[in-house]
Amino acid sequence: MASFHEIFGQARPIKILQSILQTQNVPNALLFTGEDGIGKRSSAMIFIQALLCQNISLNNPLNPPFLKGGDINPCDTCLPCKKIQSGNHPDFLTIAPIEGERSIKINDILAMQDMIHFEPIDAKRKVVLIAEAETMTAQAQNSLLKTLEEAPPYALLVLIAAKPGLLAPTLLSRCQKVPFSPLSLSQIESILMEKKRWSTGDARLVAAFTGGKLGEALSLEKEEARAKEEALNSLVKEENLSHYNTLFEMAKSHTANVESMEHALYYLSAYFRDILVMLMVKGDALTDSSILVFSWRKEEIMRWANKMSTEDVTRFLADIAAIQQTLSRNINKQLALETLLMQMRDKLGTTV
Ligand SMILES: [Zn+2]
Numbered sequence: 001m002a003s004f005h006e007i008f009g010q011a012r013p014i015k016i017l018q019s020i021l022q023t024q025n026v027p028n029a030l031l032f033t034g035e036d037g038i039g040k041r042s043s044a045m046i047f048i049q050a051l052l053c054q055n056i057s058l059n060n061p062l063n064p065p066f067l068k069g070g071d072i073n074p075c076d077t078c079l080p081c082k083k084i085q086s087g088n089h090p091d092f093l094t095i096a097p098i099e100g101e102r103s104i105k106i107n108d109i110l111a112m113q114d115m116i117h118f119e120p121i122d123a124k125r126k127v128v129l130i131a132e133a134e135t136m137t138a139q140a141q142n143s144l145l146k147t148l149e150e151a152p153p154y155a156l157l158v159l160i161a162a163k164p165g166l167l168a169p170t171l172l173s174r175c176q177k178v179p180f181s182p183l184s185l186s187q188i189e190s191i192l193m194e195k196k197r198w199s200t201g202d203a204r205l206v207a208a209f210t211g212g213k214l215g216e217a218l219s220l221e222k223e224e225a226r227a228k229e230e231a232l233n234s235l236v237k238e239e240n241l242s243h244y245n246t247l248f249e250m251a252k253s254h255t256a257n258v259e260s261m262e263h264a265l266y267y268l269s270a271y272f273r274d275i276l277v278m279l280m281v282k283g284d285a286l287t288d289s290s291i292l293v294f295s296w297r298k299e300e301i302m303r304w305a306n307k308m309s310t311e312d313v314t315r316f317l318a319d320i321a322a323i324q325q326t327l328s329r330n331i332n333k334q335l336a337l338e339t340l341l342m343q344m345r346d347k348l349g350t351t352v
Helices: 011-025 038-051 079-085 106-117 138-149 185-196 200-210 214-219 222-236 244-253 258-280 295-307 312-328 333-348
Strands: 029-033 094-095 126-130 155-161 176-179
Touching: 011 038, 011 176, 011 185, 029 038, 038 079, 038 126, 038 155, 094 106, 094 222, 094 244, 106 138, 138 155, 138 200, 155 312, 185 200, 185 312, 200 214, 200 258, 200 295, 214 244, 222 333, 258 312, 258 333, 295 333
Parallel strands: 029 155, 029 176, 094 126, 126 155
Antiparallel strands: none
């Protein structure tokens, strides 16, 4: 069922969309921003369906049953709603990079331009969704800018971009922004506990892995998460860090691609956060180990806490955050992780 109630933790962007639906004051272009996997695309689809829904556009939107808890949601039963859901609404078009291609080309935009100049067939609007909009080539962006400048009043372009910084400023300035933010780990945790009926431990583990990306968290099985955790835990094992060869091998295998490096860094930051918690509650006094992400690793986290000061841990957390910031650039990932692991090794004070 298409309902904004399925979108969690995004009150701010949903408020913007609701206000557009309520006033029916629809701009020519909307830009949904925010990381992947936090609900941009799903929200865009619900919004577009609501916009084209016969029961909302023809009737008073303040009329039930389309009002669920004060929000406007598509009715899901009218013909336009069904057409949107089956992907064959004549007034709705999606543009995305074709499989195997990394960018949206000018020809895709030109084809859309032609389509947009025919008046809507079924609805009173024509909507184009541009997914991964930041992959548009410079030419495609230019052409889209022209489309926007000459857009007929019934046209709405919905752009979705995880990295809006890659879009031309002239294009950005023509779009009304709908910003999505990552969910906090505790928000994800409670959603997983509620929706999947997981224990706190499992929910927290998956939340820690997916770094605020609900879509990813919901698709990850807890067995899968546990196996991943086991593999990532090798990064903090004393016996692995104390052997140079093992340390370098680990740095290599965990930096094979950006995704594995991301996971390694998320893991380390969650792990160091636990060490910090341990130091702050003074170890032994920690009776409720559920405040740790890795509560079942309490003993080994305690061993790390005994070798570090609060300042040490804070510095590690800052270093990890600094590497996370630079990941999208072309940094030497393996060297960065090696350096981090070497510093951890120094804290252990072991040599082999
Ligand atoms: Zn409908």
